[in-house]
Amino acid sequence: MTTMLRRSLSSKAARKVAVLPGDGIGPEVMKEALKVLKRTAELFPKCAMTFEHGNIGGAGFDAHGEHFPAVTKALCERSDAILFGSVGGPVQEQHMPKWKDCEKNSLLGLRKAFDLAVNVRPAKVYPTLAHCSPLRSELLKDGVDMVIIRELLGGIYFGEHTTEGDSAKDVCTYTVAQIRRPLEFAFQAAKGRKGKLTVVDKANVLDTSRLWRKVATEMAKDHPEVTMDFMYVDNAAMQLIKAPASFDVICTENMFGDILSDAASVLPGSLGLMPSASLGSKLYLYEPSGGSAPDIAGKGVANPAAQILCGAMMLRYSFGEEAAAAAIEAAVDQAILSGVLTGDIAPPGTKSVSTSVFGDAVVAAMKA
Ligand code: IPM
Numbered sequence: 001m002t003t004m005l006r007r008s009l010s011s012k013a014a015r016k017v018a019v020l021p022g023d024g025i026g027p028e029v030m031k032e033a034l035k036v037l038k039r040t041a042e043l044f045p046k047c048a049m050t051f052e053h054g055n056i057g058g059a060g061f062d063a064h065g066e067h068f069p070a071v072t073k074a075l076c077e078r079s080d081a082i083l084f085g086s087v088g089g090p091v092q093e094q095h096m097p098k099w100k101d102c103e104k105n106s107l108l109g110l111r112k113a114f115d116l117a118v119n120v121r122p123a124k125v126y127p128t129l130a131h132c133s134p135l136r137s138e139l140l141k142d143g144v145d146m147v148i149i150r151e152l153l154g155g156i157y158f159g160e161h162t163t164e165g166d167s168a169k170d171v172c173t174y175t176v177a178q179i180r181r182p183l184e185f186a187f188q189a190a191k192g193r194k195g196k197l198t199v200v201d202k203a204n205v206l207d208t209s210r211l212w213r214k215v216a217t218e219m220a221k222d223h224p225e226v227t228m229d230f231m232y233v234d235n236a237a238m239q240l241i242k243a244p245a246s247f248d249v250i251c252t253e254n255m256f257g258d259i260l261s262d263a264a265s266v267l268p269g270s271l272g273l274m275p276s277a278s279l280g281s282k283l284y285l286y287e288p289s290g291g292s293a294p295d296i297a298g299k300g301v302a303n304p305a306a307q308i309l310c311g312a313m314m315l316r317y318s319f320g321e322e323a324a325a326a327a328i329e330a331a332v333d334q335a336i337l338s339g340v341l342t343g344d345i346a347p348p349g350t351k352s353v354s355t356s357v358f359g360d361a362v363v364a365a366m367k368a
Pocket residue numbers: 103104107108258
């Protein structure tokens with residue numbers, strides 16, 4: 001056997017992960033996630049992975065003059081999954097070419113290039129961290145644990161955008177095929193959870209919403225074990241705050257999902273706890289829900305939990321390694337339960353730990 005052939009066989013066994021740390025706190029939280037993934041691969045030998053780094057966002061601009069450089073795209077193309085950090089710069093520097101349209105170019109570029117049509121954003125309140133939530137404890141007592149499935153490649157985001165003189169236009173379009181993709185995932189997700197699916201729309205006003213309802217109603221016949229209901233988006237925004245424990249799986253179109261997932265993300269009390277996944281036809285991307293937080297970047301205080309939990313989602317959805325994914329989630333739970341808390345989740349007046357101490361605690365809590 002030639003050396004080349006041997007190399008290609010051995011690399012087949014190890015999954016190739018494109019690591020795109022990006023800007024702000026991205027690189028420092030990514031370091032902790034990789035630490036945990038390397039420990040996971042020791043404990044679960046089937047989870048062998050190789051990690052190749054690429055530049056995206058402001059870091060892409062610095063290295064190659066583009067937010068989503070061609071070399072980064074090529075790296076993703078030869079990988080089995082994308083582990084993404086965060087992109088974007090400080091508010092006061094938004095006018096600089098390095099940051100102008102940085103999030104849009106990087107994220108929408110990746111979504112389009114890799115057909116990432118289904119976005120999965122879980123929102124869960126850790127009972128031990130109820131003090132972090134801006135909501136009163138009585139609203140949380142029934143347990144808040146939901147997942148928002150957002151369509152990511154259609155609707156007003158990718159419709160025609162034009163400005164002519166005093167008038168501007170953004171077009172919202174959906175096809176049946178585009179609507180079916182997130183809904184199919186949402187029905188399956190509901191089956192593995194509490195069996196409840198809420199489809200959110202504005203069917204009292206929009207034709208696209210009425211099409212969503214029609215498609216969801218037809219699909220529901222094939223999923224009798226799931227209880228489906230519809231909710232207008234304005235009411236859903238209200239219920240997320242008034243009755244967050246009443247939700248299980250929410251499925252909705254692109255822009256409503258953008259807004260509702262930010263609303264849901266404040267329920268746990270810190271964005272640092274929220275991973276997300278974007279699922280495509282070939283490979284999937286994993287990204288913390290919080291931003292690049294330039295104000296705290298480089299200080300070693302950011303919460304790496306979301307980035308670490310992205311690693312767990314990657315093992316589950318991209319590589320089918322449920323036991324390893326669950327082991328990471330349990331280790332994060334245990335670190336939090338044992339009171340190893342970064343500043344964003346430590347109760348006022350208590351001692352908090354650094355980014356790397358939290359990562360170390362998760363590594364120490366890992367069990368096969
Ligand atoms: C998100 C972000 C993006 C979106 C922006 C940066 C284009 O808000 O991922 O939710 O609106 O999708």
